[in-house]
Amino acid sequence: MNGDTAASPATLQDDARSGGRPDSTSVLVATDLRKNFGAVAALAGASLHLRRGEVMALMGDNGAGKSTLVKSIAGVVVPDSGEILINGEPRRFAGPGDALRAGIETVYQDLALVDSMSASENVFLGREPVKAGPLGRLFKLVDRRRMADDAGQALAGIGAKIPSLADSVSAMSGGQRQALAVARAMLWGKNIVMLDEPTAALGVQESEGVLEIISALKSQDVSVLMISHNLEHVFKVADRVTVMRQGRTVGERHIRDVVANDIVGLITGGSEVS
Ligand SMILES: Nc1ncnc2c1ncn2[C@@H]1O[C@H](COP(=O)(O)OP(=O)(O)OP(=O)(O)O)[C@@H](O)[C@H]1O
Ligand SMILES: [Mg+2]
Known part of the structure; x- marks a missing residue:
């Protein structure tokens, strides 16, 4: 061989x-x-x-x-x-x-989530959507509702149970963190x-x-x-x-x-x- x-x-x-x-x-x-x-x-x-x-x-x-x-x-x-x-x-x-x-989107073995941020912030991480309209664009107002909706959908897609998308991820279990990282890759890859x-x-x-x-x-x-x-x-x-x-x-x-x-x-x- x-x-x-x-x-x-x-x-x-x-x-x-x-x-x-x-x-x-x-x-x-x-x-x-x-x-x-x-x-x-x-x-x-x-x-x-x-x-x-x-x-x-x-x-x-x-x-x-x-x-x-x-x-x-x-x-x-x-x-x-x-x-x-x-x-x-x-x-x-x-x-x-x-x-x-x-x-090219990657879910790392050590997951690379930012502990101090919420679940939905981690899903976007530097790619936060800006609110529609001139004011939104001018002041770069982050569209939090859209973030929560998209993150929620991606997580539902893998059947993950995350108590609150608004809470910081520091208290999440290993499995929840993994689900979050996979949801992020799925959304952006x-x-x-x-x-x-x-x-x-x-x-x-x-x-x-x-x-x-x-x-x-x-x-x-x-x-x-x-x-x-x-x-x-x-x-x-x-x-x-x-x-x-x-x-x-x-x-x-x-x-x-x-x-x-x-x-x-x-x-x-x-x-x-x-
Ligand atoms: N940053 C680093 N500094 C020093 N050594 C490293 C570093 N990253 C990886 N290594 C070493 O390189 C080798 C390959 O590591 P790697 O993490 O790529 O293996 P792996 O196939 O992913 O293993 P596992 O299945 O355990 O995750 C190992 O001997 C590891 O100790
Ligand atoms: Mg490895």
């Missing part, structure tokens, strides 16, 4: 069982990303190919580099080397704002939505809600990258899976071509010896 474990970007060219070569349907092509944090090689040849309107699962053991890859695409981490193409164009995001403007373990803190019902949202985004032609350790969720919603090990992409498969054990083999490296 040497082809699966190559450290080179050849993974993307190995198209017999993968998503094939990048073409006009590719919204994101990350090739051979590398990132060191001091002596730690968080990324050591990470590649990813995401097509328009597909759900890609990103799997790998703890510390494999999944979050660092997502952060590199989101402009939070600047890779030491490698290439990122968005809709075929080479991009180097200098910060998260650049990625947001390119329609127009091109690519990346979700770093979006169901980790959620109950069964809320997890189902998030999986439904992922399917809904896909049906709107949004591309979704979902980091997950949950094979059941991956088999339920993903079209393809990319597996990382020790900072490298070690395989990319169509979900229809694999069973759980194949993925586990890639994650652990077991497929090399079997």
